[in-house]
Amino acid sequence: xxxxxxxxxxxxxxxxxxxxxxxxxxxxxxxxxxxxxxxxxxxxxxxxxxxxxxxxxxxxxxxxxxxxxxxxxxxxxxxxxxxxxxxxxxxxxxxxxxxxxxxxxxxxxxxxxxxxxxxxxxxxxxxxxxxxxxxxxxxxxxxxxxxxxxxxxxxxxxxxxxxxxxxxxxxxxxxxxxxxxxxxxxxxxxxxxxxxxxxxxxxxxxxxxxxxxxxxxxxxxxxxxxxxxxxxxxxxxxxxxxxxxxxxxxxxxxxxxxxxxxxxxxxxxxxxxxxxxxxxxxxxxxxxxxxxxxxxxxxxxxxxxxxxxxxxxxxxxxxxxxxxxxxxxxxxxxxxxxxxxxxxxxxxxxxxxxxxxxxxxxxxxxxxxxxxxxxxxxxxxxxxxxxxxxxxxxxxxxxxxxxxxxxxxxxxxxxxxxxxxxxxxxxxxxxxxxxxxxxxxxxxxxxxxxxxxxxxxxxxxxxxxxxxxxxxxxxxxxxxxxxxxxxxxxxxxxxxxxxxxxxxxxxxxxxxxxxxxxxxxxxxxxxxxxxxxxxxxxxxxxxxxxxxxxxxxxxxxxxxxxxxxxxxxxxxxxxxxxxxxxxxxxxxxxxxxxxxxxxxxxxxxxxxxxxxxxxxxxxxxxxxxxxxxxxxxxxxxxxxxxxxxxxxxxxxxxxxxxxxxxxxxxxxxxxxxxxxxxxxxxxxxxxxxxxxxxxxxxxxxxxxxxxxxxxxxxxxxxxx
Amino acid sequence: xxxxxxxxxxxxxxxxxxxxxxxxxxxxxxxxxxxxxxxxxxxxxxxxxxxxxxxxxxxxxxxxxx
Numbered sequence: 001x002x003x004x005x006x007x008x009x010x011x012x013x014x015x016x017x018x019x020x021x022x023x024x025x026x027x028x029x030x031x032x033x034x035x036x037x038x039x040x041x042x043x044x045x046x047x048x049x050x051x052x053x054x055x056x057x058x059x060x061x062x063x064x065x066x067x068x069x070x071x072x073x074x075x076x077x078x079x080x081x082x083x084x085x086x087x088x089x090x091x092x093x094x095x096x097x098x099x100x101x102x103x104x105x106x107x108x109x110x111x112x113x114x115x116x117x118x119x120x121x122x123x124x125x126x127x128x129x130x131x132x133x134x135x136x137x138x139x140x141x142x143x144x145x146x147x148x149x150x151x152x153x154x155x156x157x158x159x160x161x162x163x164x165x166x167x168x169x170x171x172x173x174x175x176x177x178x179x180x181x182x183x184x185x186x187x188x189x190x191x192x193x194x195x196x197x198x199x200x201x202x203x204x205x206x207x208x209x210x211x212x213x214x215x216x217x218x219x220x221x222x223x224x225x226x227x228x229x230x231x232x233x234x235x236x237x238x239x240x241x242x243x244x245x246x247x248x249x250x251x252x253x254x255x256x257x258x259x260x261x262x263x264x265x266x267x268x269x270x271x272x273x274x275x276x277x278x279x280x281x282x283x284x285x286x287x288x289x290x291x292x293x294x295x296x297x298x299x300x301x302x303x304x305x306x307x308x309x310x311x312x313x314x315x316x317x318x319x320x321x322x323x324x325x326x327x328x329x330x331x332x333x334x335x336x337x338x339x340x341x342x343x344x345x346x347x348x349x350x351x352x353x354x355x356x357x358x359x360x361x362x363x364x365x366x367x368x369x370x371x372x373x374x375x376x377x378x379x380x381x382x383x384x385x386x387x388x389x390x391x392x393x394x395x396x397x398x399x400x401x402x403x404x405x406x407x408x409x410x411x412x413x414x415x416x417x418x419x420x421x422x423x424x425x426x427x428x429x430x431x432x433x434x435x436x437x438x439x440x441x442x443x444x445x446x447x448x449x450x451x452x453x454x455x456x457x458x459x460x461x462x463x464x465x466x467x468x469x470x471x472x473x474x475x476x477x478x479x480x481x482x483x484x485x486x487x488x489x490x491x492x493x494x495x496x497x498x499x500x501x502x503x504x505x506x507x508x509x510x511x512x513x514x515x516x517x518x519x520x521x522x523x524x525x526x527x528x529x530x531x532x533x534x535x536x537x538x539x540x541x542x543x544x545x546x547x548x549x550x551x552x553x554x555x556x557x558x559x560x561x562x563x564x565x566x567x568x569x570x571x572x573x574x575x576x577x578x579x580x581x582x583x584x585x586x587x588x589x590x591x592x593x594x595x596x597x598x599x600x601x602x603x604x605x606x607x608x609x610x611x612x613x614x615x616x617x618x619x620x621x622x623x624x625x626x627x628x629x630x631x632x633x634x635x636x637x638x639x640x641x642x643x644x645x646x647x648x649x650x651x652x653x654x655x656x657x658x659x660x661x662x663x664x665x666x667x668x669x670x671x672x673x674x675x676x677x678x679x680x681x682x683x684x685x686x687x688x689x690x691x692x693x694x695x696x697x698x699x700x701x702x703x704x705x706x707x708x709x710x711x712x713x714x715x716x717x718x719x720x
Numbered sequence: 721x722x723x724x725x726x727x728x729x730x731x732x733x734x735x736x737x738x739x740x741x742x743x744x745x746x747x748x749x750x751x752x753x754x755x756x757x758x759x760x761x762x763x764x765x766x767x768x769x770x771x772x773x774x775x776x777x778x779x780x781x782x783x784x785x786x
Contacts, residue, residue, distance in 0.1 A: 173770055177764075177770055180765075244751075244755050245755075378757060
């Protein structure tokens, strides 16, 4: 009986099985999460009330802020929340100790700190960003309420800090003990999906040899998810069970995947160029080079891969690589004799990229196999010793803008406070700062502000019902209070699981927890409630205003900035240190593009262009490093001055790109290639290899330069 | 042992110091155990981890409160 039949039979016996399975995988996690967050919040409330903390709502608010479906995220967020709170509390003590009597210095320092935290929030990734948000926010909630009575600052700092710690402890313990969902598991599934995706993309020759097709999901998916998966890996390191070794495997897989996708796209764009020139015989030669790879990958099973399958694939790939290499050497010999039209250059580059793709695929499979073995039996087949750092790059202009916005909105609300003399204006300041800090990294902050506002207004209505009707009417002790607020807490838990409602939920939680009567004794007054609500809503409006005013970022500006940063990278590679690793180059570039595509308002066409520029930069940058390394190890009598000249010209061309500079560079590249070809090859194998590397890499640079018409000259404005 | 200690002129409960120290020990221990693969043989790693922390924290607490 095959598997399908068996399934049908089992469905006949248990007709609800599929429904149950779907419920278990889709709905049950949401319910569990709701229960978990409610339990954690009530636990925090109970502890804070029992310990007589002055403001238990901070504890319960903290629970909802750090609570996430997966434990790894909770740990990571909590960790940075603690660090941020420590920094904020420390700064509050300092600032109140020094400048409580002096408004100008006080406001000046305050603005500097908020500007600094906003800027750093943009510069750092993952939840480190969150630590900075909290460092700014904590200063507001600790220093501002005691501005009239500065001597109380120590008490309030200690109690806020203790409440935050209570909230964090409750959230982390509950999320790790009750039905824990591990981030590591989702990391494994995503890595599996990605690996299968790589294999299936590469097993289809059309994915390389057909035209760029936005509709083919396999191809477009090939490039995505590098930055996100890295974030998941970083956050999962807080969970139990993920050994150092396993995490290193993931880092390596991510790195190899980046290399693979760069090579894949470079190969694809060169193949397109060959197609454009209608060199049919080159195309069919390349296809026949690639076909053995396809036939190896086609034999893989569609579903689960076993280590035996992978082992076989790795062996076969190695064999294929060797035969292709032999085939190519013969081809090269023929081509070297008849150089040098552009078309032949392109063929050599494409063939070289196929070999590189194979090498990288082989490596990727080997690492994946090692991970599989490590997970199955604890014995990794591959010794991974090199630690891979995921480098990031943040544009300083974006950071400076964020700092300007953060400080600006603080000064504006401070002026509002001084001008109105309203005691509740401190809440306006806090809200404006929170909006400035929290939504700065979003793709469209203004929409975020609107969502936040909606959430806040609805929370005010719910809080009013609780404060003036339900709590005074029906609560008599902690138990009844807990029972009565449970539905709202569960509702907040449910909202957190909807990604679309993220900012709305945040606004709701923030305002609800701010206004709910959760004090050790009931002390809510209608006037106070109305005034503080109004102050908070005005604060949100101020925050939104800042995003409207300080926002002169545009598509063409983004393109210019990206091009400049990429150019500077190449210039730096031409004369900087030689120990730059390809991994650093790749991860920096991808992180940069990710950031600009969320912040920089690029349209579809220009994000495609920017991605192409990134690929050219990565390709040229890597080639420059390889050439420089080869030159260093080559005996001096094999060196040609024209190669050095070419390198100099590359540098000056990327410093100040001009059309004449491009022509000059292309001709000197051709000249140095001719010289390398015409001089006799070294007889010693190592030296010979290095000269061949020089030829191939220079050819590749030339091909990339010829094909990339928009970078670095920026000859086309794709923003209109 | 005293129930309160003075650090930089600030009086605070000894519990706080014990808490911080046991947290540090816990982090180190956790790293060692996860590298050694102990968590793979434990039924509920999260519960185990919490229990280890409770032991680490309460043993010194019981000692000072005796």
